[in-house]
Amino acid sequence: xxxxxxxxxxxxxxxxxxxxxxxxxxxxLLIATTFVIGNLYTMIGLLVFTxxxxxxxxxxxxxxxxxxxxxxxLLFFTVIFQMLFNKNGTLLFSTDLNLTWLNLGIIVxxxxxxxxxxxxxxxxxxxxxxxxxxxVYSLTFDMGGLIKVFNIxxxxxxVKFASFLVTRILILVSLSSLLTLTTxxxxxxxxxxxxxxxxxxxxxxTEEISMMISIxxxxxxxxxxxxxxxxxxxxxxxxxxxxxTLRQKIVQIxxxxxxxxxxxxxxxxxxxxxxxxxxxxxxxxRSKLVDFKFRFVDYAVLTFAIALIPSVILLAI
Amino acid sequence: xxxxxxxxxxxxxxxxxxxxxxxxxxxxxxxxGEFIAIVGHTGSGKSTLIxxxxxxxxxxxxxxxxxxxxxxxxxxxTPIRKRVGMVFQFPEYQLFEETVEKxxxxxxxxxxxxxxxAREKAKxxxxxxxxxxxxxxxxxxxxxxxxxxxVAIAGILAMEPEILVLDEPTVGLDPQxxxxxxxxxxxxxxxxxxxxxxxxHNMDVVSEYANRVIVMKKSKLVFDGLPVDLFGDDELxxxxxxxxxxxxxxxxxxxxxxxxxxxxxxxxLDDVVSELKKx
Numbered sequence: 001x002x003x004x005x006x007x008x009x010x011x012x013x014x015x016x017x018x019x020x021x022x023x024x025x026x027x028x029l030l031i032a033t034t035f036v037i038g039n040l041y042t043m044i045g046l047l048v049f050t051x052x053x054x055x056x057x058x059x060x061x062x063x064x065x066x067x068x069x070x071x072x073x074l075l076f077f078t079v080i081f082q083m084l085f086n087k088n089g090t091l092l093f094s095t096d097l098n099l100t101w102l103n104l105g106i107i108v109x110x111x112x113x114x115x116x117x118x119x120x121x122x123x124x125x126x127x128x129x130x131x132x133x134x135x136v137y138s139l140t141f142d143m144g145g146l147i148k149v150f151n152i153x154x155x156x157x158x159v160k161f162a163s164f165l166v167t168r169i170l171i172l173v174s175l176s177s178l179l180t181l182t183t184x185x186x187x188x189x190x191x192x193x194x195x196x197x198x199x200x201x202x203x204x205x206t207e208e209i210s211m212m213i214s215i216x217x218x219x220x221x222x223x224x225x226x227x228x229x230x231x232x233x234x235x236x237x238x239x240x241x242x243x244x245t246l247r248q249k250i251v252q253i254x255x256x257x258x259x260x261x262x263x264x265x266x267x268x269x270x271x272x273x274x275x276x277x278x279x280x281x282x283x284x285x286r287s288k289l290v291d292f293k294f295r296f297v298d299y300a301v302l303t304f305a306i307a308l309i310p311s312v313i314l315l316a317i
Numbered sequence: 318x319x320x321x322x323x324x325x326x327x328x329x330x331x332x333x334x335x336x337x338x339x340x341x342x343x344x345x346x347x348x349x350g351e352f353i354a355i356v357g358h359t360g361s362g363k364s365t366l367i368x369x370x371x372x373x374x375x376x377x378x379x380x381x382x383x384x385x386x387x388x389x390x391x392x393x394x395t396p397i398r399k400r401v402g403m404v405f406q407f408p409e410y411q412l413f414e415e416t417v418e419k420x421x422x423x424x425x426x427x428x429x430x431x432x433x434x435a436r437e438k439a440k441x442x443x444x445x446x447x448x449x450x451x452x453x454x455x456x457x458x459x460x461x462x463x464x465x466x467x468v469a470i471a472g473i474l475a476m477e478p479e480i481l482v483l484d485e486p487t488v489g490l491d492p493q494x495x496x497x498x499x500x501x502x503x504x505x506x507x508x509x510x511x512x513x514x515x516x517x518h519n520m521d522v523v524s525e526y527a528n529r530v531i532v533m534k535k536s537k538l539v540f541d542g543l544p545v546d547l548f549g550d551d552e553l554x555x556x557x558x559x560x561x562x563x564x565x566x567x568x569x570x571x572x573x574x575x576x577x578x579x580x581x582x583x584x585x586l587d588d589v590v591s592e593l594k595k596x
Contacts, residue, residue: 226410232405237411
């Protein structure tokens with residue numbers, strides 16, 4: 001599994017020791033800041049700041065890169081869309097692409113080749129980029145049997161805006177990974193509960209919501225385990241989960257989903273009984289195992305995060 | 318030849334140096350007439366071992382040959398799964414169809430039988446597991462736990478596997494249900510001469526049913542032989558942390574109480590009676 005969210009990584013850093021409420025509010029403010037910022041250079045400044053934060057969290061950089069890797073296709077298409085459709089600013093680069101029958105053949109071969117070898121390759125995205133680059137490169141040659149000519153032109157604004165968006169996405173992903181990597185799920189949940197407390201005034205059941213979230217987090221590994229067992233049991237009944245036509249795929253998914261539903265309901269029932277046996281009543285006040293106290297660092301972080309938005313707005317003027 | 322393991326090693330994928338789940342396991346199992354019990358502590362590699370027999374796990378090194386098919390990455394594994402049927406712990410969780418009949422037909426259909434043939438199979442096997450035909454049209458989710466388990470087992474039997482592998486088939490059933498499920502396997506073994514492989518923690522089951530015992534300890538196969546040889550050797554039992562069957566315990570306390578020297582390696586009531594007559 002490559003899900004980075006919800007993976008706490010213990011380490012001894014000041015970010016780990018931060019009060020979860022302060023961390024949560026600061027994160028929300030920082031995210032809001034990325035949407036206030038209007039120009040590329042301030043954004044890059046914020047990215048540098050984020051990288052410094054990441055470094056000071058003592059969490060290996062590879063964990064963050066893993067989180068970004070799963071988003072790499074989104075980044076890729078952001079860039080492509082900007083390059084193709086943003087035609088403002090001055091012309092930077094222009095070329096003609098010739099789609100010919102021969103080129104089409106080469107592209108088909110490249111796609112087939114990509115699909116054949118992709119299972120053996122670890123850094124799949126780099127391989128994907130290389131394949132796309134090869135496809136585009138092959139298009140610059142006119143090899144006879146012309147079908148259509150495309151004009152590709154890239155403008156300065158496209159480059160600017162693309163890097164702006166990519167920087168913003170990088171900041172968002174790193175910050176949210178930073179939060180989940182440095183905060184235990186239970187702490188995070190308690191923090192969320194406190195942050196949501198004002199909504200209790202308008203009758204939002206915040207405690208129940210946070211209880212639901214923590215139960216959901218708790219059961220992800222358990223249910224994955226169960227899913228694995230069901231997959232194996234159905235595989236020994238002749239289901240080949242790797243192959244099959246669309247029709248067979250649907251049957252395979254049903255053969256997995258229905259048992260999963262039944263197991264989940266059964267587990268939910270057991271859990272509800274266990275909670276009731278320990279006198280859990282929704283809506284009734286509950287005491288906490290750990291009471292969080294704001295320290296100086298927490299106040300400092302909060303003040304800094306709050307001050308960030310107005311200063312960014314001032315910078316823009 | 319049935320199942321053959323040669324120097325099989327397996328390690329679960331994981332971060333860093335995870336422990337081996339199977340270390341240098343070699344064994345061979347006949348396609349007919351064996352009733353094998355696999356025993357050992359939790360985490361000793363029993364479940365890992367039997368999942369290799371069904372090609373659900375692929376060994377890291379070593380060879381596994383199941384009815385002439387090699388268990389290897391990239392090979393077709395479904396033929397192996399047809400010939401070696403696997404009943405998991407709590408098999409009732411694999412039920413998913415609307416009717417019992419459809420669920421039993423699921424396996425045979427996957428292995429290429431026609432609908433009519435599969436329907437015939439369902440009619441046959443529902444009787445084999447001790448339920449009647451009226452169950453076929455019922456929903457599998459309205460049955461009792463024991464009945465659900467029988468239906469799930471019927472779903473495996475309908476594939477007509479030559480070897481049946483069972484992972485603690487009696488867990489979670491009441492004593493009566495346990496006995497009748499075990500008797501079902503025994504009758505399959507006797508009637509069709511099928512080889513049955515069974516993972517269990519219950520030494521009474523081993524002594525009563527098995528004609529061969531395999532002991533796993535810390536990912537290694539440490540004993541492979543007759544139940545008499547295992548239970549007759551106290552030192553062996555102690556080193557494997559295994560208990561003796563109840564009947565043997567009774568005979569031992571009789572011996573110590575009456576200062577008698579009866580044979581205490583007895584596995585069934587008839588033997589107990591004939592020993593007691595010597596008193």
